[in-house]
Amino acid sequence: MLAGADAGDDVRAILAAAGASGTWDWDVVAGELRIDARFAELYGLDPADAQRVLPTRLFFKAIHPEDQARIKIAVTGMTAGAERFSKEFRVVAPDGETLWMHGRGQAHFDEQDMPVRFTGLLVDVTERKRTEERLRIAQSAGGVGTFEYSDGYATATVSGEFCRLLGLHPATTLPVRTINSVLKNKDEPDLIPEAHRGGPPDTLDGSFCVVRSDDGEERWIARRGEIVRDKDNGGYRLIGVIYDVTATKAQEAALRDLNETLETRVEQAVAERQAVEDALRQAQKMEAVGNLTGGIAHDFNNLLTIIIGNIDTVIRRFDPGADPRAKRALENALKGADRAAALVQRLLAFSRRQPLDPKSIDIERLLTGMADLLTRSISESIAIQIVPAADLWTVEADPNQLENVILNLAVNARDAMPDGGALTIEARNVTLAPDAVSDAPAGDYVAISVVDDGIGMAPETVEKVFDPFFTTKEVGKGTGLGLSMVYGFVKQSGGHIQILSTPGCGTTITLFLQRYLGHSAALAADVVPVDEQAGGHESILVVEDDDDVRAYTVGILRELGYRVIEAHDGSTALKLLERADPVIALLLTDVVMPKMSGSQLADAAKALQPGLGVLYTSGYTRDAITRDGRLEAGVDLLTKPFTYTTLASKVRDLLDGH
Structure with a gap:
């Protein structure tokens, strides 16, 4: 064994001569340490120390405090009978710089297998360590984990980023089964293919859905790399990287969904555009008809002023002793002229040309005050219910015209219930979100709904119901101006109107009047009586x-x-x-x-x-x-x-x- 030690001494001498490493020779029995000049240089010692016998504790003197305990345990193992030593550790140079060393040593034994010497080489691996650190930082910053697997082994060498991507405990080697256990679909190919499962894959390119081991989150991981084959023994190694492609997969899925639903979205866009164009045409039609009716109303009102005024003059001056039939004829003519005047007023309302005298209105008070009028105007076979909500907001509108509108809607509801039914007039505060009601800006409104359980209307009828002169009543039963007048008044008052109707299930017409933030006023001021026949000399x-x-x-x-x-x-x-x-x-x-x-x-x-x-x-x-x-x-x-x-x-x- 000592002969082998002499051969090792020769190798160390060659390496030391080449400056590749420093050497040490530890006499276990004598407790003495001999080092060469390169060792002394690497440890930051005086070169003269290479010529002396040193205490063995000097071996640990320059080792970084955080590494000393680990290295002492390893050396103790050598002196207790372990054969080989291979450790990387840090030493602190006299100038404070930290260097990385790789120590490789071997124990030598006597005939009784007792260790007598511990010799080895000390190699400076600082640059390699720094390169590894830069690579580790680059991998971490780029989210790239590395792995290497050799066939025939049950473990793979991995980087810290590899472990982080899969939610595994940080390690330098991991069992292949542990790595493959994170795959969501166990029927898919393994992330690290093992040799006993059919040899190397055709390629390392691919992506896998994994369930992270630490938090259970599903992620998509891409794998890229090379398959290195050993021509001598037929073996192979898998060397590659993995990285997270979850965001890319989500974008691909969104793009697929976008392509699959393109036709549907195009149809929806065309339908929405058609609806907007229809609404625009309807608005243009209503505006054109409004301008026309407004001009006609001006001329008609001048004519009616002459007709009604002169008939009224004749009636006032009519001789009581004259033919009563003539007086009745005049009175009937006046009634007809009054009806014509009412129609013209409705044309003005539809065209939004009628003069309004808006006031702040207490809606609850207005509806309650209309109860008797509604009862007289509606059939006894119809149950009337007025339901104003508590704390209704104030609105600003012309109270007389608003009463006319509600009465008109109530009469229409009555006509829709020829066999009787229920009529409900309710009011409530609403806050409309954007696009909640067509053409209605978001904001606070008081909604007044007139609800009947009558015959209802078909969708095609609802579309035309506000058009002037459109009516579903028999000839002579209606002018077709009632709802168009309602529409004109509401729009002129800055409000909006909504109609919901189903054949056989009744109709609900809702007026949305904007909330008025000023103070509420009385519905009608006290009027000073005026003698309608009184004249003067002014x-x-x-x-x-x-x-x-x-x-x-x-x-x-x-x-x-x-x-x-x-x-x-x-x-x-x-x-x-x-x-x-x-x-x-x-x-x-x-x-x-x-x-x-x-x-x-x-x-x-x-x-x-x-x-x-x-x-x-x-x-x-x-x-x-x-x-x-x-x-x-x-x-x-x-x-x-x-x-x-x-x-x-x-x-x-x-x-x-x-």
């Missing part, structure tokens, strides 16, 4: 471009005792106003006139005579109202057609300052 300037309407208006006012000056246009009226004596008390002017509108005339007249009262008359109030359909502040309006009574009452009311 001076009134009447401006009207229609000669017949102007003659009718001037005739009534003069009959009431007023001093009247008349003009057919604005410029003439201003000239009369400049030289009027006595001072004009009231300007009564048409709204729509050529060259100068009624509002322009009023502005110029007030500049000449501050404090002048103004009363507008019009059958088409576009110029007297704001863009949202509301009367300008301080505007007083007498809508055409008007009668002797309404004109007398309105004029006296304004002159008295009510």
